[in-house]
Amino acid sequence: MADKCDLCLLGLIILSSLLTGxxxxxxxxxxxxxxxxxxxxxxxxxxxxxxxxxxxxxxxxxxxxxxxxxxxxxxxxxxxxxxxxxxxxxxxxxxxxxxxxxxxxxxxxxxxxxxxxxxxxxxVLHVSVSSSSSSSSSSSSSLSSSSQTEISPGRSVTLSCQLYSYYRFSCDDWVSSRRIELLWVNQAGVDLKTDSRYQILSSSDQDHCILTLTTTLLNEDDNREWRCQLTQGNQLLTSVRYTVKYSVTVMSGAAVAVLLLALLWLICRKRADNKRGTGDSAVKDEDDHTGTYETINMSIPPAARANEQTDYVTYSEVTLPIQSL
The missing domain is CATH 2.60.40.10 (Immunoglobulins)
Known part of the structure; x- marks a missing residue:
């Protein structure tokens, strides 16, 4: 019982400090x-x-x-x-x-x-993100300050900005008592509530107030930054940045076609080079008589190999036909 009374007294003291500063x-x-x-x-x-x-x-x-x-x-x-x-x-x-x-x-x-x-x-101010598309199930991950995530255009993304505090206050309570407010802004600092593309909702959950931003990602959103700002009056207390970064595997159909054509051209050229080299080494006079050939291998004695560092000698293999008697 005494512990409960102490907690109640402590709660009143904390509540008073929050409301009156x-x-x-x-x-x-x-x-x-x-x-x-x-x-x-x-x-x-x-x-x-x-x-x-x-x-x-x-x-x-x-x-x-x-x-x-x-x-x-x-x-x-x-x-x-x-x-x-x-x-x-x-x-x-x-x-x-x-x-x-x-x-x-x-x-x-x-x-x-x-x-x-x-x-x-x-x-503590924290941002978490969840994204989904019609063809796949929802996925989510937690983000810290200056964070990025790799997602793709066409997905619906929801950013949840949460202010964790010791006592449970709605965002309206924070605004009325201490003029503290959460805002989602773009890179230029413009409040995103003014843009109909974004759906922004505020709520409270246990010991933190939440401000969510929901939108469908566009192609031009790659490397776009959104910020959740915590302000008191005109003073910025802290903020969390979220940067959209599309995966390098996300390409348009034209880009994929160009890449495939380039790859096919390289393969054809490689095969042509290999075929040309084989043909040059395998050229044979069609007028050559059929007969027995003798192979003469020219080599250099071991004693003379010591001079290979100073003398450059060309070695060859000669095949001569033996004419029929």
């Missing part, structure tokens, strides 16, 4: 695949007494000790991606959606906390 709480927005540094209110000259703890209500509501006494906890499933800076900040390499949540930094001396500590909410 209470000082003492830091909000960090980052795209998956990037590196991030979470600040700590350093109260001591070194970080030997620093503890970093991670909380996530769906995965680790009780908290996980990432750094204890300034030392990386080897039992943590992501300890290889964590490190401590000289100012006691926590570095996280290659951020994933599983890193979202909130983190606390505290420093202790003889069991007593030194300074106010710090609480950092980490929000």
């Amino acid at each position: 209470t000082s003492g709480y830091d909000h960090v927005f980052i795209s998956s695949g990037e590196n991030v540094s979470l600040s700590c209110n350093k109260a001591l000259s070194d970080c030997k007494s620093t503890t970093w703890t991670y909380y996530n209500r769906f995965r680790h509501s009780a908290g996980v000790k990432l750094i204890t006494g300034g030392i990386n906890n080897k039992d943590s499933e992501r300890h290889e991606r964590l490190s401590l800076e000289s100012d006691c900040s926590l570095n996280i390499k290659n951020v994933t959606v599983e890193d979202y949540g909130y983190y606390t930094c505290q420093q202790y001396v003889n069991g007593e906390q030194q300074g106010p500590g710090a609480t950092v909410f980490l929000h």
Whole structure:
């Protein structure tokens, strides 16, 4: 019962900080695949007494000790991606959606906390893609920042931009409370909601808000870039890029025909060259008399071969007909 009360109290504190922006709480927005540094209110000259703890209500509501006494906890499933800076900040390499949540930094001396500590909410922006066509089943893959995928024109593709946060908020709640908004834009930064070619829908699912973009790929979409942007007012917080890259095996019918003709021409030319070489070596005077031939092989004695490095000698094989008596 006490644990439930503590969780409720913690939830109220976090909710209040999210809605009112209470000082003492830091909000960090980052795209998956990037590196991030979470600040700590350093109260001591070194970080030997620093503890970093991670909380996530769906995965680790009780908290996980990432750094204890300034030392990386080897039992943590992501300890290889964590490190401590000289100012006691926590570095996280290659951020994933599983890193979202909130983190606390505290420093202790003889069991007593030194300074106010710090609480950092980490929000992760991530994009996943699914594509399908009438002739094949749907397939999907996850993408990180600046990612690409090889697909083909004619397919319907759906890009799902997801903001993972500690508490469940709809995109409308984020806009109304903190003016935070998700947008899909093109390379020029133009909002794709203004283009009827794209279908854009917003929704919420558990602890993240989602903005999907659906369109049918065209031939001219090769190397086209779309970006999911997370903004607060007029400020860009972070973004994820998605670049369409068609496979080199995707060719038009004309290109395939030209390639086949070129290949056929090369094969015919090769065969013609081989036939010409065989004919030249096999030419025989049709007026030659039928008879017995004697072959004379000209060779050089072994003793004379030592001079082969300085003298160039042409060797030949002569076949002479023996006339009938």
